[in-house]
Amino acid sequence: MYEGLSGGSVARVRILELPFSADKTYDYLIPPEFADRIHIGSLAAVAFGASKRRTALVIGIADSSEYDRLKPILDVADERFSLDPELLGLCMFLRERTFCSTGEAVQTIIPGGALSSLYHAKRDPVERYYRLNVGADMPPRLGSAAKRAIEYIADDECSETELRENVQVSSSVLKNLVSKGILTMRQKELFRNPYAGRGRVTDNNILSAEQTEACNKLTELALSGEPKAALLYGVTGSGKTRVIKAVIDNVIASGRSVIVLVPEISLTGQTVELFCGYFGERVAVIHSSLSEGERLDAWKRIRAHEVDVVIGTRSAIFAPLDNLGMIVIDEEQEHTYKSDMNPKYHTRDIARYRAAKNNALMLLASATPSLESFHKAMTGAYSLVTLRERYGNAVLPDVIIADLRADTAKGKITPIGAVLQSEIEKNLASGEQTILFVSRRGYNNFVSCQMCGEVITCPHCSVSLTYHRHGDNDMLKCHYCGYTTSVPDLCPECSSPHLSRKGFGTQLVAGELAGLYPNARILRLDADATAGKFSHEAILTEFREHRADILIGTQMVTKGHNFPDVTLVGVINADSALYLDDFRATERTFALLTQVIGRAGRADKPGRAVLQTYSPDNDTIIFASGQDYDSFYKGAIKLRQQLVFPPFCDFVLLGISGEDEPDVLALTLELDKRLRELVAGDYSDLPMYIFGPLEAPVYKVNNSYRMRIILKCALNKRLRELITQLMCEFSKGSGKAAVSVDLNPSSI
DSSP: OEETTTTSOEEEEEETTSOGGGOOOEEEEOOGGGTTTOOTTOEEEEEETTTEEEEEEEEEEESOOSOSEEOBOOEEOOGGGSOOHHHHHHHHHHHHHHOOOHHHHHHHHSOHHHHTTSSSOOOOOEEEEEEEOTTOOOOSOOOHHHHHHHHHHTTSEEEHHHHHHHHOOOHHHHHHHHHTTSEEEEEEEOOOOTTTTOOOOOOOOOOOHHHHHHHHHHHHHHTSSSOEEEEEEEOTTSOHHHHHHHHHHHHHHTTOEEEEEOSOHHHHHHHHHHHHHHHGGGEEEEOTTSOHHHHHHHHHHHHTTOOSEEEESGGGGGOOOSSEEEEEEETTTOGGGBOSSSSOOBHHHHHHHHHHHHTOEEEEEESSOOHHHHHHHHTTSSEEEEEOSOSTTOOOOEEEEEEHHHHHHTTOOSSSOHHHHHHHHHHHHHTOEEEEEOSOOSSBSEEEETTTOOBOBOSSSSSBOEEEEETTEEEEEOTTTOOEEEOOSSOTTTOOSOEEEESOOHHHHHHHHHHHOTTSOEEEESTTTTOSTTHHHHHHHHHHTTOOSEEEESGGGSSSOOOTTEEEEEESOTTTTTTOSSTTHHHHHHHHHHHHHTTSSOSSSOOEEEEEESOTTOHHHHHHHTTOHHHHHHHHHHHHHHHTOTTSSEEEEEEEEESOHHHHHHHHHHHHHHHHHHHHTTTTTSOOEEEEEEEEEEEEETTEEEEEEEEEEOOSHHHHHHHHHHHHHHTTOBTTEEEEEEESOSOO
């Protein structure tokens, strides 16, 4: 322990490993040997508690402390992983807005590979680059290898690898030329980049008059020098990506950088192919299918200013780009932009924060915007830029609403109804491609007993097991925790042998099509078929190159893809999500149907779509079949306003979870009692409705029981004070239960 403050100044830090209730500022002495390396945003090693070594984030530097005895900082982390002022501010923003701990915020912003090797990282691989030293005196005698090296380098800069491979020069020869002053050498760190070497393409991004007008409006906003937000709203196939690419060109030409976000890993390949083709290795990619080391190297490349454009899924919003000029959130309505793990942030909120700090443009893009975003555009909070026409000669597809009740009346109980089957046969005969959307993966939705009605469920989750078929092996799998088991011969409840499989998924549909059309080439795109690295890209490339006739998939096939030869889209069951117990069910169904319909007829050939449904007169299905977002929005926003639902209110979900059910229930009752006391007392000025306590829709997941309390309220400073107080009191949990907060969750 150090007495007083002699020998250095004071670092004010937050310890990363502490829970929200103990997440406060602590003072540590900066030893003289670290004085030049410690600054606000540094990560450092400190002793905390019973002399345990912890990682701390430096949030302030002071000359003195109110405490007489301070422990010294033990070590300072690699400077590359310190947080600059913007990222440090973002860390504090996450903590304040999502009620996560500082550690959870830092672990979200900095890649995991960095935090595991902050102090004792292995030496990073480097490449040596050589250049002729202008004005150097050439010795009269040089070996043949040295002459070859000098002639090859000429006026350029060459890597050692290139020289060794092309002119057979050894490292010792190059080192000798450097020592004589003939060559200069610099070292450059090597980064893993699985997207390196993608072929460059010629920019043929020719815009229509409507697209040019949209590009000009968005470019003006992006280069205004002020924080701006815009919604690019265009029908499917209107060329939103072309417009976005043109705006990116203008932003980069101005010397600024861009983040482009997509909702699904399946869309990164297509987006990367486009932008890597134009910008080469000035592009970095971040998504969860990359290895930890590849994500870490992407971070390093960005920090080293080697990147102008970052492409990725949700986590790419934290890319440490300098001088951000624009953040694009494509398919902005998708629920995948909302994190379901701490910190439970929405990507839009992070983008808005970063755009404000950088005087940049936040650009949302969609054919089916979320009601919240379109409402902001209608009320002037966002600039609205609209594309009403499909690009080129493409026209919107004809839509057939196929009433499945007619098939049922004829005794035809099959995923492929008569109307859809007829249209598929037309496409196969003409050599054109088909996409089929199925809401679930697997073979059957569940297995049940015909005698007692028992459904076989997961022992770790309160959900049914899904039937899968892998070759000759039948199995049951939980889509929540991954548990698998063989299919029993007898009912576990009554020992009856009469077990039946109900419902259908992508595997069953693929099998049925293979039986109907044995010569058809069929591909499947779902979580089971895309477990391998880059498997999304491989499947989509195979289909795009017309090496398959039919692509069957889950939501991965519904949005963003551009397949010129696809002229037919089929939705196996358009009702699958329409009647879910969630106020966003109709919005999500409309978006999904509109997006999947939009995959057809995107080139010169006219397209068709078949929506199979038991509710052919439902407004949502009718509006989606006509790609009529405006009419859908008018009805949906009116209902939201009448019910005072988002965007006219906010929801806060207090979640209580744990592996011991009695502890979970006890903590839930304690939290509910304390919440109602505070709302009736110190926070009686806050208007709100309290719903619950309630069981979560899926009560048990991976042996964890889940309860919830829902607040219908308005998010403001006072409401945040209330939640902060509750979290300080309850974030430690009780026994084996814990409390979490989710602001405006993606589903209720």
